[in-house]
Amino acid sequence: xxxxxxxxxxxxxxxxxxxxxxxxxxxxxxxxxxxxxxxxxxxxxxxxxxxxxxxxxxxxxxxxxxxxxxxxxxxxxxxxxxxxxxxxxxxxxxxxxxxxxxxxxxxxxxxxxxxxx
Ligand SMILES: [Zn+2]
Numbered sequence: 001x002x003x004x005x006x007x008x009x010x011x012x013x014x015x016x017x018x019x020x021x022x023x024x025x026x027x028x029x030x031x032x033x034x035x036x037x038x039x040x041x042x043x044x045x046x047x048x049x050x051x052x053x054x055x056x057x058x059x060x061x062x063x064x065x066x067x068x069x070x071x072x073x074x075x076x077x078x079x080x081x082x083x084x085x086x087x088x089x090x091x092x093x094x095x096x097x098x099x100x101x102x103x104x105x106x107x108x109x110x111x112x113x114x115x116x117x
Pocket of ligand 1: 096097112113
């Protein structure tokens with residue numbers, strides 16, 4: 001987002017500044033200058049075209065200005081390395097076997113991994 005914001009700022013020739021705010025970029029206009037969407041749109045589009053996830057970006061024109069939204073912000077802690085269990089499931093820590101039933105999991109561990117309880 002910072003890279004996109006700096007590209008937008010560069011593309012505006014000093015008429016405005018792009019500010020990163022959470023997962024949005026707000027295009028802040030300098031007083032007296034009205035930045036048309038046409039000035040921002042091509043900068044955003046060319047940036048987005050180089051990304052791996054172009055569908056995560058969207059451009060919104062509101063009364064307060066031009067806002068670039070980004071939907072694909074990874075959650076803190078690097079969720080890509082965490083394998084999430086489907087809700088309600090228990091997982092065998094030895095082989096990854098999934099079941100909804102705790103007793104089933106115990107039976108599985110006993111049978112599959114020969115752990116005597
Ligand atoms: Zn197992």
